Amino acid sequence: MSRLLQHWVAEQARRRPDAGALVFQQRRLTYGDLEVQSNRLARLLREAGCARGDRVCLLSSKSPETIVAILGVLKADAMYVPLDPGSPVARAEKMIAACDNRWILAGGAVGPTLAGLFASPEFARTHAVGWLDATPPPRGVDPRFSAVDLATYSAEPPACRNSEADGAHILFTSGSTGTPKGVMITHANVRRFIEWAVPYFGTTSTDRISGHPPLHFDLSTFDIFGTFAAGAELHLVPPELNLLPHKLAELIRRAQLTQWFSVPSALNYMAKFDVVKQGDFPSLKRVLWCGEVFPTPALIYWMQRVPHASFTNLYGPTEATIASSYYTVPTCPTSEDEVIPIGRACDGEELLVLDEAFRPVPPGEVGELYIRGAGLSPGYWRDPEKTQGAFLPYPGSATPGDRIYRTGDLASVGADGLVRFLGRADSQVKTRGYRVELGEIETALHALGTLRECAVVGVATQDFDGVAICCAYVPLADVAVTPASLREAVAHALPSYMLPSRWLAFDELPKTSNGKIDRRKLKELFAPEAVSAP
């Protein structure tokens, strides 16, 4: 029998139905609750015509209902596609169109986005909504079913036909040409990481695990399925707490979390506001981060105050599923300049640092980082061209399907065998853990029709958000624009984390001798804390 992601929940529900599986604010769901509710949803979806391999989009706030929906979709042999609930309508529409699907499961504070999508008669004709919450659906949306209908369906698990090689979910990441790319991840992809991580971290049923990243973020699949595989308890962190660092710390304390996993910016934010006390979080056993570089000064802050926890850097792009390498920091760094390695490959993975001819570079030299192994996605959803560009045959291998993924990251391997990340080979930046293609922002700005020229560059900052997105622009003649008006206009096309935070107006953008926009010069101009508005 295939071992699918939902089977971990089924197994816990059989052995320990009353054990806590999920906590969110004042609510607590047991493994029994999760199993029964997701079985019902799967049966309903099947009856509504959802077929094996169908894509079901989730436009839903982080909540227990959304976790149930994830399991329900998997049990219906379909793939879930978690969309950013804060996504502008235009961007959500692009992702939904790419999925070529019918069903959207929605819930929480998504009213304006949902109503915006269904304002198009064509969209309304070809799509149907299932409303996950007990509260009434937003105005202007007529759901095909809602939460109250679930009770009439059997609580028994439906028969599944999927195998481990089938898709479990599609995650969208920023695309340089302006269209987000859908990364398809299989059940087997997620399993190989969880089956390495649970024994490595020693996760058990007594663990209380944070669910900090948003659900459209690939790190969240580790929180969810890592918890369920160990029969532990997942504590979803309400997204609004991200505004207030002391509230994040309070949640770790009050819920007695044993594991915290987030992008570095959340840890850095708590350090910046100094909300961690000496010897704080006595229950906390491990702190994990992934998505970008965790500045060493903030790591030292954490390791000094929480000396009883272990600290692990995980590394890996969405295309290679959650993480491909790890490095558990052995002792608190003595210097703020110390570079924390991305470490060694997780079981079943291989990290290769290669030159342009795909030969391994000698120790200490810079090359491009490639990943080979069981975590590699089959590719971008219905985009063979982009898939072929990023997933290459393993040099010299005659085995079909033996592939490597080109990360676009620059790296070196030390004499100690540890891999170190050195930056990007292209114009992708990381901001608060999000991968952002600067080209997608430029495309959206050009589409406004108010600018003659624009260029977007990323500038490293000393602050907790990592990279500041900076926009240099030249307005069209006779057009009055301000940074605030540009930001407001482009916010209809881009999510908030992609909006530039620094702006400079020019009469003409600086050019290099061969007539290209001089991005190096622009970075210098933005490097001091350039004003965000006149």
Next chain:
Amino acid sequence: MTMVTDSLQAELTTLFTKRLGVEVPSPDTDLLATGRLDSVGFVELLVQLEKRFGLRVELDDVEVEHFRSLAAIAAFITERRAARST
């Protein structure tokens, strides 16, 4: 709504536009749900509240709801000023 709150809200609207580069359509716009105020903006906002309103915010006194909208921030400033003058 008092005149004081009105003018405070207008000042906050200007602060968001000029300093944070964010347009806020109305005093009741949900800044958090619409992504208009995030952690980066929050840090800048605290700096500006101290600079312009002489309000030094102690993190321990702060709830998420105080920053939900411009109206909520205005009410928070008014309340803190009153607490200080008594």
